Amino acid sequence: MNDEYDAIVLGLGGIGSGAAFWLAERGARVLGIEQFELGHARGESHDHSRIIRLSYVAPNYVQLAKEAYDAWSAVEADSGERLVFRTGGFDIGPRDGAIPIQGYADALSAAGVPYEILDAAEIRRRVPAWQVDDSIHALFQADGGIVAAERATAAHQRIARSRGAVLLEKTPVTAIEASNGAVNVEAGGRRYHARHLIVAAGPWSGPVLQRFGVRLPLEVTKEQAMYFAPADTTAFAFREFPVWIWMDDPSFYGFPVFGESGAIKITQDAGGRAVDPDTRGFDPDPAITQRVRGFIAKYLPSALGPERVVKTCLYTLTPDRDFVIDSLPEHPNVHVAIGAGHAFKFASVIGRILSDLALDGSTESPIDAFTIDRHILQMEAPPKTYMV
Template identity: 45%
Template sequence: MADQVDYVVVGLGALGSSAAWHLARRGHSVVGLERFALGHDRGASHDTSRILRHSYHTPAYVELTLEAYADWADLEGASGESLVTTTGGLDLFPVDAAIPPGDYTASMDAVDVDYEAMDGADVERRWPAFRLDDDVLALWQPDAAIVPAARGTAAMQAQAVRHGADLRPQQRVVGLTEVDGGVEVTTPDATIRAGGVVVTADAWANDVLGHLGVHVPLVTTWEQVTYFAPDDPVRFSPGELPLWIWMDDPSYYGFPTYGEPTVKAAQDCGGPPVDPESRVGDDPVDELMRARLHRFLGDLLPGSGAPVRSRRCLYTLTPDRDFVLSPVPGHERVVVGLGAAHSFKFAPTFGRLLADVVTTGSSATDLTAYRMDRPALTDPDHAVTWLV
């Protein structure tokens, strides 16, 4: 006999844990299914730190960040945990950068977000750890912050459970079908009927959606972050060093020390395509990726030290690097959330919006740009661009 609940959430990384929390806090009965253990390190919601920032390339994205800051504050209030560490952030554009700085300044201007433009010499005077050419354009955004990845996800899971959600690890979905008035989800251990389903399975989204004959054009890459040990960690601590993003191709990003005396950095979209199912056992370090990052960091932040450890994670990328927050066309009781490998900052918000869509069919926030029937996801010849 099938279990009967209001909603099922498939995939309990950051977005799914948030959706389960928001649905349960509204009084709905919720089952959350996770293919692996809760808090596992096979996806994209583990490890320590992620960037929360207002600076983005379109006004719509900047407006979304306003909601993100409010929803992180909501999660802090609900959980009683301090989750947002404000450090300020720099977007660094070399001459002829592949990412146009005008898109960022125009978008922040349109939404009245404060920022300051400066050159490389200005940056070095304010934050002596940097070494930059004078003609680098830097956009300083004082509200940029660090949010914790694994701990933030766990906080949303704890809130979901507090409100009555049933979170079930080690439950792979082996069936997803529409039935009269709802959807039926099958795992090796149970059959669950629900009024709607939220699929936030990221690299495994097509494994779930394939039961409906649905396929999203996704590429999964195997990324790597590395931690470096400076001789003088104080020079790289919050207050002495902000968050930073190198806005070119290749693009890099990094953090001040956070929770330990190391500096974390990585290349954005620098890893090879990978089948997520092929990742078994310990993840080997990619020495070429680490050496390339070490050289770049040595030039940008002299004294940042030698690498002490690296961690691997998955990026699940749409062709246009935009999100998916959408009902499945023709299967509107199934709603998909995909973060395109830059969504952790939006996790508390996206869970709320996905809860809106699965319960009411719409949201007060305009999600048209993130529909599954947009050209980037339906036109096989659509240009692929991952720089944001």
């Protein structure tokens, strides 16, 4: 093994695997280092599905989401595997909900993305499983759907390796030095050298960045994906039932039947408690379970059935819920991405952007709002806005 690389990627979850893929795609010598086994269930990226959508409240996210679909198309072309499944997507909720749909409509209009606003009667006509009264409305966007998360990460890793990337698993990074445009990384009792370091450490971003003297007001929370198995899932079949996000506080989201589970995935967004990623435990939180069951009973009663599987998973939340995608001001050859609990859909494009930052020194993608030294990330006790 050659210990000299163009770039070392610290962390091979969704985003780090995307970075390894795009760096290798561009011919760079890449070393990826993962502390657990590849595909492990202790971070943010496991499980077989994540929502992908163009519908976001800010134009920069809509643009980034367009680029996300393009990035996944490139991975699909390389892998010969389908990774993105369009089901259509609902942003649905009370007309006076905590997350106004109008902002999403405005951002989509500004980007020239088609969508429809549906009243309750039209929602019920199109998707009878929704038991909604006239206080509810929805934005429908046809490109919304599912990324096959675990398969997408595995595809990134497999193709990166086929292009020469070295990906190590069960190898925690234990020391990092960065100076004079070079980085030295210690992992598994060995030292590696590179011109660039990419930090894609998910819930462990805090401790990794502290090695550079960077402290961010991040909160790691333990969330849970819940799979319900009612007697009849016909109304929730893949082609019948769009992915959805409930635009209120608390916010919930869900999927049609997808993948091998044969069950309906529904859960709460950002409803979990703060945890330490090293001591977090894996038990579901009964309070989340109760909130999710209560929501389903009210609005999607035919989905309510026994919980077939409940998987816990971590979010790494910035106080404004915006990403960090930036190079460290004091170490311009160290590039960082933090996904703020909604980044799987962007995992490939963020990986591509990190490869731009490392290989070109800049990117044309819209990351100006995601700087690591923005005001809110400098605050000791910032206000938290977790609704997206």
